[in-house]
Amino acid sequence: MDMLYNILIDPFVQMVDAPDFLIQVVWEGFVAGVLYALIALGFVLIYKASGVFNFAQGIMVVFAGLSLVGLHQKGVPAWLALILAIGIMAILAVCIEKFVMRPLVGQPDIILLMATIGMTYFLIGLGEVIFGGEPKQMITSELGLPTGSTAFEMGERGLVILQHIDIAAAVIALLMVGGLAVFFNRTRIGRALRAVADDHTAALSVGISLNQIWAIVWFAAGIVALATGIMWGARSDVSFALEIVALKALPVLILGGFTSIPGAIIGGLIIGIGEKVGEIYWGGLVGGGIESWLAYVIALVFLLFRPQGLFGEKIIERI
Amino acid sequence: MNVLVKPTGMQADGETAPGEVLLRIDSVSLSFGGVRAITNISFDIIKGEVRAIIGPNGAGKTSMLNVINGFYHPQEGTITWRGKVRRKMKPYEAASHGIARTFQNVALFKGMTTLDNIMTGRGLKMHSGFLWQCLRVGPALREEIEHRRKVEEIIDFLEIQAIRKTPVGRLPYGLQKRVELARALAMEPELLLLDEPMAGMNLEEKEDMSRFILDVNQQFGTTIALIEHDMGVVMDLSDRVVVLDYGRKIADGPPEEVQANQDVIDAYLGVSH
Amino acid sequence: MAGSPVVERLDEDTFPKFLLRNARVFADRPAIREKDLGIWQAWTWAEALEEIRAFALGLRGIGFSAGDKIAIIGGNRPRMYWSMVAAQSLGGMPVPLYADSVAEEMAYVLEHAEVRFACVEDQEQVDKILSTSDALPKLEQIVYDDPRGLRDYDHTRLHSFEALQEAGRAAMAADGSLEAAWLDGIKAAKGSDLAMILYTSGTTGRPKGVMLSFDNLVISARNGNAFDKLDEHEETLAYLPLAWIGDYVFSIAQSYIAGYCVNCPESLETVLSDRQEIAPTYFFAPPRVFEGMLTHIMVRMEDAGPLKKKMFDGFMALARRVGERILNGEPVGFRDRLAYALGEIMVYGPLKNQMGFTRLKVGYTAGEAIGPEIFRFYRSLGLNLKQLYGQTEASVYITMQPDGQIFGDTVGTPAPDVELKIAENGEVLYRSPGVFVGYYKNEEATRATKTEDGWVLTGDAGYIAENGHLKIIDRAKDVGKLTDGALFAPKYIENKLKFFPNVKEVVAFGDGRDFCGVFVNIDLTAVGSWAERNNVNYASYQELAAHPDVYDMIQDHVDQVNRDLAAEPMMAGAQIKRFLILHKELDADDGELTRTQKVRRSFIAERYAPLIEAIYDGSTRKHVRTEVTFEDGRKGAIEADVEIRDLTIHPSSGGGLQEAAE
């Protein structure tokens, strides 16, 4: 009885009592969601173009962040470090295309997934060997990203504090999505990518080799990863812990579907906000820390009702 | 754990005698979303006969088969099996009712040998418990051996001794089709559905396959419903033919009669056979 | 060798009697094994007796009685063998036929042998018989083994094997005296009684029915066993045609006398793997089988990695050098023995394992001359392969090669109890207990073959080499002379050429002509893979056969043969002057070969008359059109431009028969 009350009534009472807090929580979730969405974006890019489920996206985020910070620690000016980091992602992209994707073309999905898991391992090891395993501070200010925060008065209902970096994150995410949209719909390569997504022979007719396309896609994913890394690093700090967090992109994708950019965004937000709210208002009942799995359970429950995901259409099985 | 391996045996209810109607399709319609695949089709299959379902591509033949073995569920119409109206059911139930089939594009279990593939057909008839199977003694072993023997009889019948232990992936297409037939036969079905059993075969293979199909029908008295494009084959094999076109039935009767039917001729105009 | 002593002191003189003895002495030893339903199912001698008795009594039930003949048509199945002995147990005679012969061929034999019964394997054979049954008024009852597809046939004259056995068992249960009567019948039989009639697929004319008595078969089979010390522990593989005397002697006669086990393969496609599984200790095959195996080995080794290939070639070279000597127990250096032992592990053992000869005690080849190279190959692996010279009329054995005296080009010394002599025209004659009774309903043929004092004309020309071994040159009637009087032995020349793996068949012409010319038939497997390796492209057999490179290759072979011939005074005169490569494979379906794959020279001569002309009128090209029968039975015609080439003749270089003694 008491239990039921705690589960069904109390949380909502709290929400109404302290709307500012609720908004604060939702905002936190929103920002987290944006970051999930960014990672998911990386997945989607690659999945669209090569049908590869890139498990390594998470580690790419870490790796990008690490190389940026690491370079700066070695005395490289921030702006240069940023450019170099981008360069590193480019090299990484080319290497992946050359040494992993190309030899594995045509293998079943599961094999490709495994390959990206292998990549994850490799990159973790590499990152640690080069930059060391200990967490690092993101060079937020050096990159000219806003710090500090603004408090919004809500009458006598209390106040909501927004970190500027979070706002920046949201904005950048927005820009990036916009940019990708343009890239996909306006540019020739972008259209080629879409063609690839549909079928590979079509892509060839556009006159771009698959290898190029894949390299480009991985690079694009790399950029996204870098951005994600910066944002995320700025909020907490850069460490391999991120790699686990990055796995949250999976449930996001489940919700959003593997091929839909808007899906990734919406999915990200649902998960982000969902798990924050869940953690704050219900987590306590079971000793807290449910953030670590709530996302997956949300996705799971969701799947049971819509196996084809949020935007996928019903699958008719044929023989 | 034993509940997991609860036996699913053949239905014991009323045996159908030769000559009686084994399966009746009554004004069945099926559609996916908006798309109509089958429109108000009725026909029946008589115990012991070879029934051909023909028609141009996209006529809804395969859908019809899928309806018969419970893979698709028609929105309208009824299916009467052994004199009982059949409720909406899961595909695996159809199997336990004694309906087996082969597939248009071979659907063998690529990871297994010919022998194992055919053994899978015996699954419904094997009931030894989980623990017995772990130990592979007593009932489990006896069962394996007894059913291996059955399978060997089928191998002998279809003359595929030479490929007994070959992984099916390595077999040429024609043989794969034969193994698939063997697998279906292993289920000792009452009704055998063959979806284009001779697609992509050369003349010799077709002749063999025809012989096997007739032998099956004769030796085991198995009722057969088959989809086939090769008119010659259909005419030789089948006792009765039902012709579909755009999801509708346009003719039904003995081969020669159907062959003469004007609608059929029209339907097939331009279709090379 | 538990049972061997028993084998020695036996007084049985018919196979039914041996059956009774074995059921007693070897009751629990396997008599026959068949790979059926995926496993080797065996019948002990006791069980075999029961099966045969049941069938015999069943047969008796449908009117089979002493003196009746029963046609046996089918593959190597236990029931086929049982039906033969069952018939004999009733005082009847089995008449085995070639299962692959067409209805007409069959009809002749069935009609000529006046068979009242037929025991056949399956629907195919039943159909063949029924299709000609109106021509066979005497044929009354047909028994079949495999009921498949025969369900709806009219069963007034048809019986399934089981049904008859059941009837037999029932009858036995009903009437206790029946079995006793059957046994008495067996006891009453004498060795001099007729055991069976075998129709020889004559290379010319109609087949002749060779009548063999139990004595013929029992004595020569017993000699055969003694000669190679065969006992009840042997394992053999029954895969050769039932209608061939060899199969009867190896799979029934010798098996019943020694008590060893006969194994029936699962199907024609699985003979190879079945042979490996069984690993026979006593094995017989005509040369073409050994040729085939060797070609298959070599073709596969061509695709092996360079290193492995080197190792293989190395060890094979060693084997050629010392293998046979070691086998013959001659002195060989320690290092060579060591190397050979290593080779046994690395190559010889595995090869024998692949061929299923790991347990081979003795193997025989006969029927045709085998290439010395091929012969030596198997012996060098340590396989005791031997040649024998035999005939249906002799119940197989005429000459055999005793252990330790094996020569590639001679067929051995007279078998036990066999006398041998050479007529002045060079024809080989023999006299032995195995000599047949006579040709069924063909007195004059009998007289033409068998003299009053029991000598049989083999129809083969040959001579005794100074080492006392018989050397066969050719069919006596085929031995002719060129216009310049030189001796011309076509088969001899053909064989020399056929010993090259690339050559499948050869037909030589020259009798009464100015010189010797030959048709060559290339071996698709060998030449095909050669073409692959030397990336010679071809679309069809015909194209490959006409390819200049192939011609060059064959030309070398022919020239090699000419050198050999030049080394033999008797043969030097008939070297090959011109040759051509036939544009189609000689085929039994076209009547160019006999069912036993022997060339029908006369038939080919008329069929390809234009080509023969071309050879002798000196033209270098000739366009021909030939009727052919395809696998599916349809007829058609193929046309081709056939090239004809000339060769240089080598001067005779005396020397004599030295290579006979190598």
Place this chain on the structure above:
Amino acid sequence: MFYREAGQYKTTYAADQQIFPIRQDRIGIGVILVLALLLPLVASEFMLSAIAIPFLILALATIGLNILTGYAGQLSLGTGAFMGVGAYSCYKLVTIFPEVNVIVHILLSGVFAAAAGVVFGLPSLRIKGLYLAVTTLAAQFFLEWCFIRISWLYNYNASGAIEVPGREFFGTLITGPAAGGTTRYYVVLAIVVVMTLLIKNLIRGRIGRQWMMIRDMDIAAELMGVRPLVAKLSAFAVSSYVCGVAGAMFVFFYLGASEPAVFSITLSFQVLFMAIIGGLGSLVGSFFGAAFIWILPILLRVGLPALGVDIAAETVFQVAQMVIGALIIFFLIVEPHGLARLWAIGKEKLRVWPFPYA
């Protein structure tokens, strides 16, 4: 080359269907088993406790995963968690019923893991492929969370870790820090061998075929009367059971004590890699994979310094990780079917020796 199959003919189906139909193989396996038994005579305590024991246990876990992913075709990233369930339930059992033999507890603990497996396997009825991977991740993180949050599981230890109490088996101490390596080795060896045998039987029987049917062609399987529910859940149950037992042994015979971190997703991946490198759908491969992934880093750790490359311990670990990652990719490229396939090919080559093919 060593195969002499000629003359090995089968007269019964039982003989034809035995696990090692070829005599030479039977001899081979016999030799291996004998060597395994003799190992303690030559091996140091370190080799036994740090290499042999964990290798065997992880091999068993890999077999568990293989049942699910390799044979039933259901991808799982939650192996570690299921092992954890085994470990914790075993710990609870041992502390609640101290008097019951620990071996019994170990075997029982698998049942709890199986239950967990079934629960998280339920979605597999509607969800396929990569989507399923996510549900197993849910299992991974949820269970991991339970190990941390539900202090009852570790008897409210302040440390939050579980300490393995010493337990005897017929008078000899087999668990806990005090237990000797040799004893533990033999216990582990026995359990692993027996379970492998049972699993092998299962796989070549009806149930195993059902799993493979689902894996190879689920629609055809269903149309042939396989109930997806039964087939998939039984795969989850058996797989998790085996993993659970492995997990229990991992703590009781190898680690001696453990904290939730042990059963993190890292372990899941490690086992997954073992399965992949070893070869999905192969039992012998499971052993190869386990040996490879477990022993390679140790070799590097011992090897690199030996080669004069002196680097910090954790760096070695990182290098090892890189190497493994690279090797995984390498394997997927050259032989997606793993060491097991290489083994099979090699064996085939020996069988047809000296020919390149049969």
